[in-house]
Amino acid sequence: MITDDREVEVLINEIFEYYGYDFSGYSRASFKRRVDRLLQVDGFDNFTDFLSKIRTDAVYFKHAVEEITVNVTEMFRDPHFYKSLRTEILPILATKPFIRIWHAGCSTGEEVYSMAILLKEANLLHKSLLYATDLNTVVLNSAKNGVFPLRMMKQYSENYIQSGGTKDFSEYYIANYGWAKFSDDFSAKMIFSQHNLVSDSSFNEFDLILCRNVLIYFDKDLQEQALKLFDDSLAKLGYLALGTKETLKFSPLQKQYQQLGKEKVWKKIN
Template identity: 50%
Template sequence: MNNVIGLNPKPQLSTQAFEQLLHLLHHVYGYDFSGYSKASLLRRIYKFMDVQGVTDGQQLIQLLAGDTSVFHSFLETITVNVTEMFRDPGFYKSIREKVLPVLATYPQINIWHAGCSTGEEVFSLCILLYEAGLLHRTRIYATDINASYLEKARTGVLPMTHMREYTLNYQQSGCTGDFSDYYTALYDHVLIHREIRERVVFLQHNLVTDRSFNEFQLILCRNVMIYFNKQLQNKVLKLFHESLSSLGFIGLGMKESLLFSEYRSKYSVVDGSVKIFRKKS
């Protein structure tokens, strides 16, 4: 029965309203989502509409256009935040064994972690560098499109509830120290020690619209481009290619690869099982 009291109608977004929404996000707020996978983007838009009790596209557009606080809530839903410390431990083990020994030959190391979310994976990399004796001569630029994620990352505060899982990830990544040495417990949260965080610069950066800002020996962008269409993926890979030094390394997510992109011939495979590649000279 369609008219049951208490049931909200399913949100609807016409093609025209979808295009108007993309125009609003780009030209009013500066976020270009036109190259994102439409199916993935629509799922997250419908999720937001359902939470807000919005049933049609025009109502959503009016809501976003008239209230910046609603927009920030919308952005939280649209930009996926799935992260954990030492996520995919095999990736970090490979970075430790196959990438860091090469980076150790450089007097100064620049690393770009694009799409850093709330910082868990950045701090994981910092711990690897610290244990390899490289953190003191490394500058890590951690960027994300979402300013609120960056604010959380800057604090270095993480939920205590995940520490058991993170400890297991740390051990499986091949690290041999005591993971608890890198944080201080604060009731139901932990604080990552300053000496681990101090070499990180957190910056807001939009992979879709912003340019390169340095030259890097290592770029990490994991599980970000899976939400982009093929054209946008190639655009971002071009940005990374121009930002990477000769013989520099790039690490992608487990479902991402360079092998089906137009940049395939410009890289050699370091570890195909965890998607680590090296730029050819």
């Protein structure tokens, strides 16, 4: 079954009223797609039953939020982006006494572990702290464990090599029962916590903020709100990295930033 626009608005209002989660700034097309998929997968015949379940079953609501907010991710996704981090940004961050990095909307953590590997290879992990946040507590718990499907390692290894990696990628994990467990040296430098880009405020000053392929799910106002939050959280001369389809170009903040080449990375200059 397909939800109509009125039903989507009712759902957004009810979720806010019952649970305080505000999806009003999410892209309607994306939100509606996720809800339609949820109705289909969970076998609802009509919207009324679904809405009733949302209102009365907090456990089911939690499951619904997880499905609606989940993001697709992989290690060293867009290898050329990681190559630019490796060659252009980390050498500059290396001059700092301590490096703070925020992965906003970290999902299941593949990008956070990719960053930790880059830092280790640049001999910077010992003086770095990686903050990884997401709205979705289930993916956060998964990320904390540093365990990923072993079948993905071939693809991740290829991405890693294309990003300029020269080691044997399998050095970084232990394979066991179809899973790859990444070294605790990495997770020891990570802090995972729930954070809502819609309603929560800045919580530190960072040298690099990565929020890749999250803003595409937000409408224009919410995108601006998130970008303002990142600006408030970024140290002077810090870097902001967005996804391939995301930009600072039409933001009021644009004049305070300088884009680095063709990559979706901006340096805070003002």
